[in-house]
Amino acid sequence: MREALSSNRGGAMKILKIIPEKCTGCMRCELACSYEQTGTFQPSKAVIRVSAFEGHTSYAPYTCPQCDEAWCLTACPVEAIGISPAGAKDVADDICVGCKLCTIACPYGTMFYDIDTHKAFKCDLCGGNPACASVCPTDAIVYEEADKTDWVGPFAAERAKSPAGPLAGVL
Amino acid sequence: MARHVIVGGGTAGWNAITTLRELDQGDSEIILVADETPYSRMVLPYYLARDIAESHVYIASPPKLAALSVDARLGARAEKIDASAGKLILEGGDEVEYDNLLIATGSSAVKAPVPGADGENVHSFWTFPQARAVASGVGEGARVAMIGAGFIAFTILNALVSQGVKLTVVELESRILPRMIDDTGAGIVQDWLNDRGVEVRTSAQLASIEDKGDAKLLKFKEGPDLEVDLVIMATGIKPNIDWVAGSGLETNQGILVDEYCRTNVENIYAAGDIAEGPDAVTGEKVVHAIEPTAMQHGRVAAANMAGQEVAYKGSLLMNIVDVLDMEIASFGAWDDADAEVFEAVRAERPAYRKLLFHGGRLTGAIILGKTREIWTTNDVGMLKGLVYTGVDISEWKEHLRENPFDVKRAFLASGAAGGLLPETILGRPSISAHEIAVSS
Numbered sequence: 001m002r003e004a005l006s007s008n009r010g011g012a013m014k015i016l017k018i019i020p021e022k023c024t025g026c027m028r029c030e031l032a033c034s035y036e037q038t039g040t041f042q043p044s045k046a047v048i049r050v051s052a053f054e055g056h057t058s059y060a061p062y063t064c065p066q067c068d069e070a071w072c073l074t075a076c077p078v079e080a081i082g083i084s085p086a087g088a089k090d091v092a093d094d095i096c097v098g099c100k101l102c103t104i105a106c107p108y109g110t111m112f113y114d115i116d117t118h119k120a121f122k123c124d125l126c127g128g129n130p131a132c133a134s135v136c137p138t139d140a141i142v143y144e145e146a147d148k149t150d151w152v153g154p155f156a157a158e159r160a161k162s163p164a165g166p167l168a169g170v171l
Numbered sequence: 172m173a174r175h176v177i178v179g180g181g182t183a184g185w186n187a188i189t190t191l192r193e194l195d196q197g198d199s200e201i202i203l204v205a206d207e208t209p210y211s212r213m214v215l216p217y218y219l220a221r222d223i224a225e226s227h228v229y230i231a232s233p234p235k236l237a238a239l240s241v242d243a244r245l246g247a248r249a250e251k252i253d254a255s256a257g258k259l260i261l262e263g264g265d266e267v268e269y270d271n272l273l274i275a276t277g278s279s280a281v282k283a284p285v286p287g288a289d290g291e292n293v294h295s296f297w298t299f300p301q302a303r304a305v306a307s308g309v310g311e312g313a314r315v316a317m318i319g320a321g322f323i324a325f326t327i328l329n330a331l332v333s334q335g336v337k338l339t340v341v342e343l344e345s346r347i348l349p350r351m352i353d354d355t356g357a358g359i360v361q362d363w364l365n366d367r368g369v370e371v372r373t374s375a376q377l378a379s380i381e382d383k384g385d386a387k388l389l390k391f392k393e394g395p396d397l398e399v400d401l402v403i404m405a406t407g408i409k410p411n412i413d414w415v416a417g418s419g420l421e422t423n424q425g426i427l428v429d430e431y432c433r434t435n436v437e438n439i440y441a442a443g444d445i446a447e448g449p450d451a452v453t454g455e456k457v458v459h460a461i462e463p464t465a466m467q468h469g470r471v472a473a474a475n476m477a478g479q480e481v482a483y484k485g486s487l488l489m490n491i492v493d494v495l496d497m498e499i500a501s502f503g504a505w506d507d508a509d510a511e512v513f514e515a516v517r518a519e520r521p522a523y524r525k526l527l528f529h530g531g532r533l534t535g536a537i538i539l540g541k542t543r544e545i546w547t548t549n550d551v552g553m554l555k556g557l558v559y560t561g562v563d564i565s566e567w568k569e570h571l572r573e574n575p576f577d578v579k580r581a582f583l584a585s586g587a588a589g590g591l592l593p594e595t596i597l598g599r600p601s602i603s604a605h606e607i608a609v610s611s
Contacts, residue, residue, distance in 0.1 A: 044545045051580055062583060067592055068600035074470070075463055077182065077213035078230065082603035097217040097227070103548055104491045104500060105463055107556030107591055109582060113548045115496070150589030157584040160566055 013087040014143055016048075016123070016130060018061055018151035022140035025050055025059030029132035029141055036131035037121065038114070047112055047123040048132045048141075051152075053159035060152045061132070061141055064089070064110035064123035067148065072122065075105030080120075086128035093119050173199045175476050176259055176267055178249045179275035180205030181212065182462055183443030185231055186469030187273050187476070189607050190597070192239050194477045197609025202242045202267055204249050204259065207299065208233065213462050215302040219309070220330035228299060240609045249276070252418040254436050271438050271476040274415065274426060275469065278408040278444040278460055283318055283343075287380030292387055293402040296327055305403060311335035314399040316389055318377055320347035324405035325492045325499070332369065332495060339370040339397060341389075346373060351490050351501050355514065356539050359521050360494060367495050372397075408460060410445045423447055425458040430482045432472035440476060442468030451485035451559060452503045452534050459486045467596065474597050481597055487559050491551060498540055498547045503527075503558040505535035513572045520544065524575040531565030533557040546576070553582035562587045 027050055030043035038045045048063035066088055073081040073089050080095035081102065091102075098118040103111040112121050123130075125143075133143040175191060177184045180203055188201060203209075209231040217223045236243040248262045252272065259267045280295035282288040294304045305327075309315060313336045317324050320342035331338050340347065346357035347364075361371050376392040380402060389397040410425045421427045421435045425447035432440045432448065443465035447458045464486035474481035491500040504510065510527035517523070522540035526533060536554040540547035557564065557578070564571075567581035582588075595601070 049549070049579075051583060053580060060583065065588065065592060069591075069595045070601035073603065074186075074466060074601050077211040077462055077466075078227065079604040082605060095227075097214045097223060099213055099217070100491050100493065100498075100548070101213065101462055104489050104502070104551050104555055106552040107559050108588055109549060109551070109553030109556065109579070111552055113542065115543050148592050150586065150592060152583050153586045153589045156580060157586060160580075160584040 012145045013066075014125075014128070014145050015066055015087075015148060016063060016125070016133060017142050017144055017146045018063075019140050019142070020058070020060035020152055020155040022138045023050065023059045023061055024138055024140075025052065026137065028135045028137065029061055032131035032135040036126050037124075045114065047110070047121060051156070053156060058159060060155055062110075062152050063132070065108060065148050065150075066123075066125070067108065071105045071107060072102035072111050072120075075101045077101060084124060084127065086125045088123065088125040090124040091120050091122060093117070096120050173270045174202065174268065175199055175271045175273065175473075176202045176204065176269035177273045177275060178204045178259065179277055179443070179445075180207065180209035180231065180243075180245075181275060181277045181443060182465035183275035183277070183446075183469035183472075184273065185209050186466045187275065187442060187473040188231075188236075188239060188241055189604060190470045190473035191477055192609060193602060193607045194474065194479065194597075197240050199477070200242070201240070202244065202269075203236065204244045204247050204261065204267065206246060206248045208245055209236075210299050212297070215296070215299065216327045216330045219296075219302055219306050219327055220333050221306075238609070239607070249414060252415060252420075252439070254419050254439065257438070269438070271440065273472050273476065274434075274439065274441040274445060275443045275465075276411040276414070276445050278410045280404065281407045281409050282404040283377055283406040285377050285379050287382075287387075288404065290380060290382065290387070292400065293380055293404060295404050296323065297408065305401070308401040309334045309336050312337065313401060314386075315339070315401045315403060316341060316387070316397055316399040317403045317405055319343075319405035319407065320349075320371070320373075321405060321407070322348065322351050322490050322492060323408070324403070325494055327403070328369070328494055332367070339372065339399065340364070341375045341377060341397070342371070342373045343376055344373065347371060348499065351492075352499060352537050352539065353506065353525065355516060356499065356523050356525070356537055359516070359518075359523055359539060360497065360499060363495065363497050363521070369495075408444070410458060410460075412445060423456070427456060428468075430485065431475045431480070432468050432483065433475065440472040442472045449483070449485035451487040452561070454485065457488075459488050461488070461490060463487070463489065470597060479597070483596065487555070489555060493542055496542045498538070498542045498551075500539075500551050501535070501537045502555055503533075503535040505537050507535055510534060513575045515575045517576075522547070522576070526571055526575045526578075528568065531563040531568065532561045533564060534561075546579075550578050553578055556587045556591065557582060557585065560587045560590055562590060
């Protein structure tokens with residue numbers, strides 16, 4: 001128990017490292033994620049999301065960074081969110097009541113709400129074998145020991161400074 | 172061994188207990204004085220909807236408290252504090268000495284001061300017993316009047332509708348949710364409710380509640396009477412502060428606390444609905460009677476009680492409520508006449524966004540849209556991150572002025588995530604509740 005604990009205390013842990021420069025925007029990660037998480041090929045149920053920058057010429061996947069503060073976990077009023085053996089913050093469906101407090105507590109925008117199950121859901125690192133990383137054909141998403149860092153921010157900021165500026169993409 | 176005495180077993184008190192045990196693994200004495208077995212108020216609406224059992228509402232059963240080595244005085248009520256002697260005096264005269272005292276006595280529902288407000292079948296919906304009373308009175312076809320159209324009222328609206336009640340919402344002010352969204356948002360929500368068979372009366376001042384056979388007859392200053400079977404009073408809450416009078420604690424709306432959740436009296440802390448502490452956006456002291464503030468206050472107070480010197484950035488005002496599959500959320504200073512405002516309505520969806528800026532900093536936001544629209548629930552966290560960090564997004568302002576809905580890329584480019592990741596409130600990674608235990 002204490003060993004399991006210490007692995008979550010800033011020690012080395014495998015995380016999803018994202019190299020947006022390698023992303024082609026193929027959305028395979030979203031498809032694989034939604035299938036692994038919910039059994040359907042439905043990107044709207046994915047907990048990793050690809051954003052388009054510079055119109056539609058470059059892309060960046062983004063998902064839960066498994067932050068140390070664990071805003072979702074501490075916010076949950078029924079202790080439905082725990083830390084899995086893989087080190088992921090994970091929602092227990094049988095305890096979650098769907099109050100959405102975690103969705104406003106999480107400052108990363110990586111808590112989701114499933115309108116069909118009425119439960120919160122998020123990246124659980126697929127129990128230690130994340131589908132997004134497995135299927136990424138260009139190694140833009142890799143699962144390895146690395147620092148928890150903002151993998152997408154500098155890329156996104158640099159795209160915002162491009163001659164095209166922060167162009168409207170979708171929506 | 173230090174003795175921590177905690178008064179109140181709600182979200183603030185319970186989080187203080189778990190945080191103390193997280194930090195000391197049992198190396199302190201904890202006495203909990205609470206007049207009820209701790210439960211989670213946040214899930215009472217799901218109990219009312221009959222989604223969950225009573226057992227699901229209790230967050231800390233007596234065995235769980237015992238496992239954390241908490242001396243739980245359940246059913247006991249604090250009467251006063253003798254700070255010079257370091258003693259808490261309970262009703263009935265028992266005294267409890269403390270090294271550190273945490274006041275987390277929360278707030279109580281206040282009924283509209285009208286004749287008949289204390290009559291039969293007129294209930295507040297705040298405590299577990301009140302929730303039980305309401306639950307036993309609602310069912311298919313029951314006519315229910317909800318007095319007050321604030322956040323608390325709206326948290327139980329879905330549950331009432333799901334039970335098949337005929338609901339009328341009555342609000343004194345000119346719009347619903349007056350302290351959570353603005354006129355534009357309130358108008359959209361009101362139309363949404365009307366289209367779904369919920370009657371809403373605004374600018375309606377209740378004059379009295381009379382009995383009419385088994386039914387209740389509501390009379391107003393103006394307008395037609397309303398006959399219902401059950402009345403729910405969601406007309407506000409107030410901090411349970413009266414009992415600390417004479418203790419030397421500085422109070423305003425609540426007990427004033429600093430960024431360590433310390434009061435002006437040595438070794439006395441306050442947390443949750445009863446504490447008036449710094450706001451993360453404005454820095455001013457306010458009572459934020461919301462669950463996330465109670466949780467954070469409880470943790471911060473406990474860390475300091477355990478001797479850790481943990482300063483707190485302040486609480487962020489935020490609320491989210493789902494009203495018949497429409498999501499309504501607001502963050503920070505959303506009602507700020509001095510702010511630069513970008514807003515957009517998409518009436519056909521319907522959806523609404525309002526972003527409030529001071530310079531390059533997002534200081535408040537309102538978001539409203541169908542729960543089924545994926546971006547509605549997806550964007551709330553990013554808006555929270557932007558408001559909470561106050562990161563400079565000057566470069567995105569023109570874009571957001573054009574399209575306040577496209578917040579995602581602005582968030583990703585802002586570096587907010589990079590700033591947040593190294594930050595933890597207690598200076599250490601959080602752990603699962605079930606991993607918190609006392610060492611034998």
